[in-house]
Amino acid sequence: MPVAGLPNVVRQLEGAQAPRWAWDDTNRWYPALLDAGLRVARSHDLRLAHRILRQSVLAEGSRLAQRPAGPWDALEGLPAGGVVPAVGRPQPQADALFDLLPHPPAASPGHAAGGPELDPLVELAAQRDAIASAAEPGRLRLLLAAESAGALVAAEMHHAGLPWRADMHDAILTEALGPRPPEGQRPARLEALAVQVRAALDAPPSLNPDSHPDLLKAMQYAGVGAASLRKWELEKIDHPVVAPLLEYKNLYRLLTANGWHWLDAWVTDGRFRTEYVVGGVVTGRWASSGGGALQLPRGVRRAVVADPGWTLVVADAAQLEPRVLAAMAHDEEMARAGRAGDLYAGIVASGAVETRELAKVGMLGAMYGGTTGASAQVLPRLGRAFPRAIALVEEAARTGERGGVVSTRLGRSSPPPGGAWDAAQAGAFADDAGADAAARARSFTRSWGRFTRNFVVQGTAAEWALCWMAAIRRRLWELGTHDEGPAGLAPEPFARRPHLAFFLHDEVVVHAPAAMADAVGQVVRDAAAEAGRLLFGDFPVDFPLTVAAVESYADAK
Missing domain, CATH: 1.10.150 (DNA polymerase; domain 1)
Known part of the structure; x- marks a missing residue:
């Protein structure tokens, strides 16, 4: 079967059998399905699972853990929304991607585990064997399911995007920095502060406040006595340069991290689409490979505005x-x-x-x-x-x-x-x-x-968050569509459905039709309780949430 036929296969089997799809990397296969308006309920990400099983002490006695490093160890994952390179990655056949059988067939010669080819069925068999022989297989099964669900969530959030008003972002930058300057020039506010810094240091017009070595030399020459440009150290110094320099540093950070160039690069068609990296931190926390989604400053969150007739349901786990x-x-x-x-x-x-x-x-x-x-x-x-x-x-x-x-x-x-x-x-x-x-x-x-x-x-908090998001994802889909109000700007299959739009360690943002806000709020609360039960059984620990339905992300706290 050609890869182009994959959406048709998924469309037929997803509704009839609700299979757990097994593939080498979610971000190689799922984006094309989403672009076709399809959603899969479950998957098993072989690359993510392989990495966990190779390192977990629960599976250290398995053949998978003990075999020499091979192609699956070298397989580099793509970030959510990342571009599949044209060369350099093996291309398995589409009909070998799916976990549709109770047990995968025996490996053919030349496809031995750790061999030169990435055979998903052989790897799936090895992973099942590692789980079955693990000290506590139930724990590992839940972890691999949660990690794979997280990969689906990351791909869907990139596909749907976070609502973002480019005009509002531009207004925020203009208010703080002045109008957008010509290329290569500083915004007016930064230039005015640079003049104040030079005057306070009695430095020449050539002093560039963006050059830390030059700035430190000028400060030493002026007798300021700063050993570094760290904020906490500067705040201890009594000198006229401190106030304009601290303000300059703060605004310069806004310009470089989330300024006009960031807006041009990362916001299109009213959406910010970050590139999440599932398990990008060794503890299992997520990272991002672009866009700085995990460090969005509060000042720019005013630009995160729900579509007309929609709302943002923001949920934050307290003291997780x-x-x-x-x-x-x-x-x-x-x-x-x-x-x-x-x-x-x-x-x-x-x-x-x-x-x-x-x-x-x-x-x-x-x-x-x-x-x-x-x-x-x-x-x-x-x-x-x-x-x-x-x-x-x-x-x-x-x-x-x-x-x-x-x-x-x-x-x-x-x-x-x-x-x-x-x-x-x-x-x-x-x-x-x-x-x-x-x-x-x-x-x-x-x-x-x-x-x-x-x-x-x-790491365990990251596991709770994965289970929380997986439960939210499932429960939101079960809520169905809202056909009476306006459709959102997110592409199908989320144009009329509430969907996860943003995640930050212990906080999620759901973009939802306004009429469904209360139901979505209950979903995120019920999902938090479900995540607690999955990890800790009936141990009486609470995971309370702060939940708010707001038009702008900045209004959530």
């Missing part, structure tokens, strides 16, 4: 990581502290600490390895109040300090510390090792312990 920690550790006292809504206020009410700020600082220190200041002072008290939760992250840290591997709730495992860590430890035990070698080894040890301490919590 500490709640995940409580559930992972089965710390009922800590779960109880979060039951009223504000976990940090609940920690204060428990008597563990005196103020909400101390509760927040202490809990963040526990999860991220804060060992100084208020965090270090509060941590022992949190350990007495919530012994299970604190013991879990402390044990994860000790495992990392020993060079060991830790895993998330569903079985994503951390990478080993690597050659630099090994060399530092070996150097400390060498016969001629001095104090510097021992200090370097201790530094590497502490650093990796902080990484593994946070890995288990951040």
Whole structure:
């Protein structure tokens, strides 16, 4: 069957059988289906699953995990919306992509696992074997299903796009910077601030504030005494250059990160389409390969405006990581502290600490390895109040300090510390090792312990978010279409359906017909509860959401 016939095959089988489609990379195959107005309910992304199974300690005894590195390890994924290169990637036949059989057929000669070709059926069989022989196969099955669902979500969000008013964005930039300047010139406001910076430093007109080395030299010549241009250091200095320089840096960041060039490159037809990278961070968090979607400043969110007759339903999970920690550790006292809504206020009410700020600082220190200041002072008290939760992250840290591997709730495992860590430890035990070698080894040890301490919590929070989005995606589709009001500007199959439009770690934005706002709000709440049950069963931990239906994203908080 030619690849061009893929949409017809999917159209016929999706409704009749609702299969789980297996393919090497969601972003190689799903965008074409979406362009044809098709949506698939389930998939299995072989590339993403392979990466997890090769590293998970739950599957470390499998043949897939123990075999030498091969083509599937070298397969580079495409970002959501990325362009498939014309050369350099094997092209399997379309009729070999689908998991339509109870068990895949035996591999033919020349298609052995790890061989020169990317045979999806052989790889699928190897992955099934790895899961079946895993220590806890249920955890891995859920993780792979969630990861694959995340890939579908990312592709659909790129396809639908985030509503974006280019005229509003231009107005925001003009208000802050002045009118759009000719190419190669600074906006008026930045140029005025540059003049103030030069005057405060008694510097010549040739001084370029965008050149950090030149600017630091000029500041030293003027006796400012700044060792760097970091904001926190500049704020300590009493000098006329500080105020205009800080404002210049802030506006320059807006211009370079989300200025007119960004608008030209990333917003078309009233939509911002970012390139999400599913599992782009080692903990399983998403990244983006372009557009800076995961760092959209609040100032430009005013340009995110729902289509006429539509609304943005914005949902934010409150204090996700500490709640995940409580559930992972089965710390009922800590779960109880979060039951009223504000976990940090609940920690204060428990008597563990005196103020909400101390509760927040202490809990963040526990999860991220804060060992100084208020965090270090509060941590022992949190350990007495919530012994299970604190013991879990402390044990994860000790495992990392020993060079060991830790895993998330569903079985994503951390990478080993690597050659630099090994060399530092070996150097400390060498016969001629001095104090510097021992200090370097201790530094590497502490650093990796902080990484593994946070890995288990951040990675499990990422798994919760994947399950949350998968449940939202399914439930939104079940709501059906709204045919009475105006269609949105999103292409089919989402023109009249509520759909996920944006994701940021613990926050989602659903673009929905205004008449469906209440139903969508209930969907995201029910999906959060479902994600909690999937990961933690009946353990009594709450995942409360802040949900708002707004016209502009900036109005959500």
